[in-house]
Amino acid sequence: MHDHPDRRSGQLDTRRACAVDLLDHVVLAILCSTLLYSVPFPQPSWLHRTEVTSTTEIDVTATIRTPRVSVCMPVYNALPLIESTIESVLAQTFTDFEILIRDDGSIDGTREWLEERYGGDPRFRLRYNSQNYDVGGQYNLLFHEARGDYILKLDADDIILPNLLARLVAQAERLDADFVGAAYEWLDMTDGSQRRPASQEELMDGLLEDAARAILIDNPYSLCFSIWRRSLLPAIERDGQYVLHTETCDWEAQLRMALAGARFATVTDVLGLYRLHGHNRSSRPQRQLRSVVRDTLPYWFERLELxxxxxxxxxxIKRLLAQYLRGLVRGRSALDREILIAFARLLGRRPRRPDRCIDGMWRRDLIVPPSGYDSPFSQRS
Structure with missing residues (x-):
């Protein structure tokens, strides 16, 4: 049985109408697609998604940001002062930094406080020692782990002003300096008074002349308010370490840099506050003197002479001896046979190198590495 002619005509008209509608949709889709790819507005991610296959190479190191400055902070029983110290770093106008903190076995809750407060902050790298390595050991580990172009070693009880990093980095770049130190003031925590160290009175803004002599005699800088290039590390390493384990490792680290030929520069504006609270290493002058004449000067004697x-x-050396003897007469110093013997050896030009050598210079009365200790420095690539 055949369809009626009128029915066949109606079906044909319907097919034609559908075809026209389909053609209209295709044309509309083409126009929309053309506009979508030609108009400069943000495209959804699915339009430019990259298909990752098994042969695609992914540079995972590209996701690890290298900061301009590594703020290295050795910590031991640092509550409550550490909070204001860290906040002074976070308040910097120069923000391209990492904060690398190494806790030396604190027992006052410092570790728990750090984890709770900053454990999830990507700017922080928190490290914890299983035992106490003392200040020199902390410095060596922190400097080894730093990633920044510059290093700022900041004690957990000091304050840096908001523009310190910006000023020091700018000075280093302008003068092509390896080490830039800022002026600072002592802040007495008992009465709030501030005063500037006498060693900084003659500092001039700009490059420091005869750095080795200036660092040795005047000690004008504090490592806490100075930045230095991480590229100096290979030049200052000796006996597998970057600093000795002594009471005066800040000063000894600067001596290393000066003896390595580093260019020193100064910013004479006060950019840091060294808080005096009775527990500073600087409050133990006789221990510091013993460290200088028994450890640091014998260790670098030949290089310093040159x-x-x-x-x-x-x-x-004679000036140090005179100061010590005046202290004895006035009752400010105690008689120390070891100090007197060290002076005699130095003045007779027969200094004795520090007497404990285990994987570098480890003082027996400051820190001795545990049995089987594996130094990260002796195997550094």
Whole structure:
């Protein structure tokens, strides 16, 4: 049985109408697609998604940001002062930094406080020692782990002003300096008074002349308010370490840099506050003197003679001895046989190198590494 002609005509008209509608949709889709790809507005991610296959190489190191500055902070029983110290770093106008904190076995809750407060902050890298390594050991580990172009070693009880990093980095770049130190003031925690160290009175803004002599005799900088290039590390390493384990490792680290030929520069504006609270290492002058004449000067004696001259080094040692003897007469110093023997050896130009050598210079009365200790420095690539 055949369809009626009128029915066949109606079906044909319906098919034609559907075809026209389909053609209209295709044309509309093409126009929309053309506009979508030609108009400069943000496209959804699915339009430019990259298909990752098994042969695609992914640079995972590209996701690890290298900061301009590594703020290295050795910590031990630092509550409550550490909070304001960290906040002074976070308040910096120069923000391209990481904060690398290494806790040396605190027992006052410092570790727990750090984890709770900053454990999830990507700017922080928190490290914890299983035992106490003392200040020198902390420095060595922190410097080894730093990633920044510059290093700022900041103690957990000091304050840096908001523009310190910006000023020091700018000065380093402008003068092509390896080390830039800022002026600072002592802040007495008992009465709130501030005063500037006498060693900074003659500092001039700009490059420091005869750095080895200036660091040895005047000690004008604090490592806490100075930045230095991480590229100096290979030049200052000796016996597998970057600093000795002594009471004066800040000063000794600067001596290393000066003897390595680093260019020192100064910013004479006060950019830091060194808080005095009775527990600072600087409040133990006799222990510091013992460290200088028994450890640091014997360790660098030959290099210092070449850098500053025998006469200058000899005069410096005699001046230290005179200060110590005046302290004895006035009752400010105690008689220390070890200090007197060290002076005699230095003045006789027969210094004895520090007497404990285990994987570098480890002082027996400061820190001895545990049995089987594996130094990260001796195997550094």
């Amino acid at each position: 850098a500053v001259g025998k006469a200058t080094l000899g005069d410096f």
